[in-house]
Amino acid sequence: MDVSNPTHTPTPPARRPWALAAVSAVAAVALVWSAAQHGVGAQPVGSAVPAPAPAAPRVTGLPDFTVLVEEVGPSVVNIRTVERVRRDESMGDDVEEQMREFFRRFGIPLPPGAVPRGPQGPDRVPEQRQRGVGSGFIYSADGFILTNAHVVDGAEEVIVTLPDKREFKARVVGFDRRTDVAVVKIDAKGLKPVRIGDVERLKVGEWVMAIGSPFGLDNTVTAGIVSAKQRDTGDFLPFIQTDVAINPGNSGGPLINMRGEVVGINSQIYSRSGGFMGISFAIPIDEAVRVAEQLKATGKVTRGRIGVAIEPVDKELAESLGLPKAIGALVRGVEDGSPAAKAGIEPGDIILRFDGKPIEKSADLPRIVGNTKPGTRAAVEVWRRGATKTLTLTVGTFEEETAAAPAEPKVAKAGPLGLTVRELTADERRERKVAGGVFVAEVGGPAAAAGVRAGDVIVGVGNQSVAGVREFERAVADWPKGRPVTLLIRRGDWAQWVLVRP
Numbered sequence: 001m002d003v004s005n006p007t008h009t010p011t012p013p014a015r016r017p018w019a020l021a022a023v024s025a026v027a028a029v030a031l032v033w034s035a036a037q038h039g040v041g042a043q044p045v046g047s048a049v050p051a052p053a054p055a056a057p058r059v060t061g062l063p064d065f066t067v068l069v070e071e072v073g074p075s076v077v078n079i080r081t082v083e084r085v086r087r088d089e090s091m092g093d094d095v096e097e098q099m100r101e102f103f104r105r106f107g108i109p110l111p112p113g114a115v116p117r118g119p120q121g122p123d124r125v126p127e128q129r130q131r132g133v134g135s136g137f138i139y140s141a142d143g144f145i146l147t148n149a150h151v152v153d154g155a156e157e158v159i160v161t162l163p164d165k166r167e168f169k170a171r172v173v174g175f176d177r178r179t180d181v182a183v184v185k186i187d188a189k190g191l192k193p194v195r196i197g198d199v200e201r202l203k204v205g206e207w208v209m210a211i212g213s214p215f216g217l218d219n220t221v222t223a224g225i226v227s228a229k230q231r232d233t234g235d236f237l238p239f240i241q242t243d244v245a246i247n248p249g250n251s252g253g254p255l256i257n258m259r260g261e262v263v264g265i266n267s268q269i270y271s272r273s274g275g276f277m278g279i280s281f282a283i284p285i286d287e288a289v290r291v292a293e294q295l296k297a298t299g300k301v302t303r304g305r306i307g308v309a310i311e312p313v314d315k316e317l318a319e320s321l322g323l324p325k326a327i328g329a330l331v332r333g334v335e336d337g338s339p340a341a342k343a344g345i346e347p348g349d350i351i352l353r354f355d356g357k358p359i360e361k362s363a364d365l366p367r368i369v370g371n372t373k374p375g376t377r378a379a380v381e382v383w384r385r386g387a388t389k390t391l392t393l394t395v396g397t398f399e400e401e402t403a404a405a406p407a408e409p410k411v412a413k414a415g416p417l418g419l420t421v422r423e424l425t426a427d428e429r430r431e432r433k434v435a436g437g438v439f440v441a442e443v444g445g446p447a448a449a450a451g452v453r454a455g456d457v458i459v460g461v462g463n464q465s466v467a468g469v470r471e472f473e474r475a476v477a478d479w480p481k482g483r484p485v486t487l488l489i490r491r492g493d494w495a496q497w498v499l500v501r502p
Contacts, residue, residue: 063207063223063258065209065221065223067260068209068256068258068260069209069211069221071260072137072194072211072254072256072260072262073163073211073219073221074163074164074192075137075138075191075192075193075194075254076135076136076137076138076163076211076212076219076253076254077135077136077137077138077145077160077161077162077163078133078134078135078136078160078161078213078216078218078219079133079134079135079136079145079147079151079152079158079159079160079161079170079184079213079252080132080133080134080158080159080161081132081133081134081151081152081155081157081158081159082155082156082157082158082159132151132155133213133215133216133248133249134147134148134151134152134213134249134250134251134252134253135147135151135211135212135213135218135249135250135251135252135253135266136151136160136184136252136253137194137252137253137254137262138191138192138193138194139183139193139194139292140191140193141189141190141191141192141193142189142191143185143186143187143188143189143191144173144183144184144185144292144296145160145170145183145184145185145186146181146182146183146252146265146288146292147182147183147184147251147252147265148180148181148182148251148252148265148267149175149176149177149179149180149181149182150177150180150251151182151251151252152172152175152182152184153175153177153182155172157169158170158171158172158184160184160186161218162188162191163218163219166188168186168187168188169186170184170185170186171184171185171186172184173185173295173296173299174295174296174298174299174300174301175295176291176295176300176301178301179237179283179287179288179291179301180265180267180268180283181265181283181287181288181291181292181295182252182295183292183295183296194254194261194262195260195261195262196261196262196285196289197257197259197261197262197263197285198261198263198286199229199240199263199264199284199285199286202226202229202240202257202263203226204226204227204228204229205225205226206225206226206257206258207223207224207225207257207258208223208224208225208226208242208244208255208256208257208258208263209221209222209223209244209255209256210222210223210244210245210246210250210253210254210255210256210266211253211254211256212246212249212250212251212252212253212266213249213250213253214245214246214247214248214249214250215247215248215249216249217249220250222244222245222246222250223244224242224243224244224245225242225243226240226241226242227241227242227243227279228240228241229241231281232361232363237283237284237287237367238284238363238367239267239268239281239282239283239284240255240263240264240281240282240283240284241279241280241281242255242280242281242282243278243279243280244266244280245276245280246266246269246276246280247269247276250266251266251267252265252266252267253265253266254266255282255285262285263282263284263285264282264283264284264285264288265282265283265285265288266280266281266282267281267282267283268280268281269281290371302373302374302397302398303369303370303371303374303397303398304369304370304371304372304373304374304376304395304396304397304398305338305339305369305370305374305395305396305397305398306338306339306340306343306345306369306380306393306395306396307334307335307337307338307339307340307341307396307435308331308332308333308334308335308338308340308345308351308435309331309332309333309334309335309433309434309435309436309437309459310329310330310331310332310351310362310365310366311329311330311332311362311495312329312330312361312362313326313327313328313329313330313350313362314326317330321350321383321386322386323350323383327352327358327359327360327361328350328351328352328359328360328362328383329350329351329359329361329362329364329365330348330349330350330362331345331346331347331348331349331350331351331382332347332459332460332465332488332495333347333434333435333436333437333459333460333465333466333467334346334347334435334465335435335436335467336436336467336471338396338435339393339394339395339396340380340393342393342394343380343391343392343393344391345380345382345391345393346384347460347463347465348384348463349382349383349384350382350383350384351365351380351381351382352381352382352383352388353379353380353381354368354369354372354378354379354380354381355368355372355376355378355379355380356379369395370398372395373395374395374396374397374398375394375395376394376395377392377393377394377395378392378393378394378395379391379392380392380393411441411469412438412469412472412473414447414472414473414476416446416502417445417446417447417476417485417500417502418443418444418445418446418447418448419440419442419443419447419452419458420440420441420442420443421438421439421440421441421458421469421472422438422439422441422469423438423439423468423469424436424437424438424439424457424468428457432457432490432492434457434459434490435467436459436465436466436467436468436471437457437458437459437466437467437468437490438457438458438466438468438469438472439455439457440452440453440454440455440456440457440458440489441454442454443456446500446501446502447487447498447500450498450499450500450501451498452487452489452498452500453491455491456489456490456491457489457490457491458472458487458488458489458490459488459489459490459495460487460488461475461476461479461485461486461487461488462475462479462485462486484499484500484501484502485499485500485501485502486498486499486500487499487500
């Protein structure tokens with residue numbers, strides 16, 4: 001045998017027939033086992049076996065919230081507010097009576113502060129009563145606490161109860177109604193603050209937990225999932241929607257992710273009964289912290305403004321204007337002397353970007369502008385007559401409380417149209433979300449026949465925006481005689497064109 005030849009294969013020793021049969025049987029069993037594991041039938045020898053499909057994600061089990069409760073529970077507080085009022089002893093409180101009956105029927109001890117009626121009850125002290133119960137959580141170790149603005153708004157006294165049953169009289173540092181965020185302070189040290197989470201990492205379908213005091217039952221834990229993000233139900237912030245059970249008294253409590261971080265402040269519920277119906281809303285914690293830091297520093301919130309009235313852009317409008325898709329905010333009116341007016345923004349423009357940030361929908365604009373520091377020079381990209389145009393403006397300051405309107409606001413009559421209009425008050429502009437316009441005080445004749453109602457707000461005459469009575473009078477006077485007058489009116493959240501034939 002030539003051992004130096006690497007291609008030479010030694011002749012194998014003779015094998016017994018039973019050994020060959022055993023080897024074949026083992027190989028066959030191995031082939032069948034492999035096929036069963038991969039979900040395929042037996043393949044001929046030498047054939048390619050397809051790769052197995054990747055396994056679909058599976059839920060392996062429900063989460064355990066006990067660790068989260070132990071970690072975050074000591075940072076959640078109960079908030080009671082007291083208001084001194086004269087109580088009408090002849091009238092009962094139906095809601096409180098129903099709650100008392102519920103606790104009596106099921107043998108549950110009354111929550112703290114729920115004093116039964118009778119000789120020793122609240123009717124004996126008509127000058128004082130408990131006004132509300134809410135929740136909050138410790139924001140910093142030196143006693144700052146976050147909660148909802150509607151929990152403490154109007155309260156003469158705020159009492160904070162810690163999980164260890166210690167009570168403190170709290171001072172309201174400040175609150176912001178537009179975002180429903182409030183900061184209160186107690187004189188305590190060494191408190192355990194919560195950990196703040198990242199809302200950007202929060203995903204729809206993720207498990208979350210709430211701790212609060214529904215109906216005064218403090219330290220109540222509920223859980224669910226994130227149902228949606230960026231839910232537009234407010235002026236200056238998009239809410240986190242969940243199916244976590246939230247009831248009266250949960251307001252101001254934390255929404256907690258599975259890492260033990262606070263990602264929101266429980267604020268609102270959607271309900272036709274007054275109780276939880278499967279939909280609740282939380283303020284994103286990043287927005288809440290931004291507001292809270294301003295409240296801590298100055299006691300108020302400063303926001304940017306540019307002075308425009310806007311509307312959504314629908315598909316039909318986008319197509320008619322040559323816009324590739326329905327995005328941006330349609331400018332319906334521009335306030336005289338406002339930053340937008342000085343920059344050259346016109347009614348009919350569609351704002352696509354502000355300070356480099358895209359405006360996907362109209363609700364994005366007030367939120368982005370509001371979060372921009374007053375005095376900032378910002379580039380505004382608009383769609384005008386089939387092309388984009390970039391303008392530059394200096395952001396103004398949004399005034400929460402403006403000067404009161406005159407006792408007798410200016411009134412104008414448009415006799416041929418059958419209209420009597422007056423200036424809008426600051427509260428009316430804020431309530432109707434308009435920068436300008438005139439309030440329809442009386443209506444008759446042609447305007448009534450065209451569908452104009454008392455209480456409507458006229459924001460435009462033809463292509464002319466109306467900031468007030470003076471502009472309305474001028475626009476009507478300049479309208480061509482004998483032609484129907486086109487009015488742009490706002491009614492609630494809706495705007496529509498109305499054709500008035502004098």
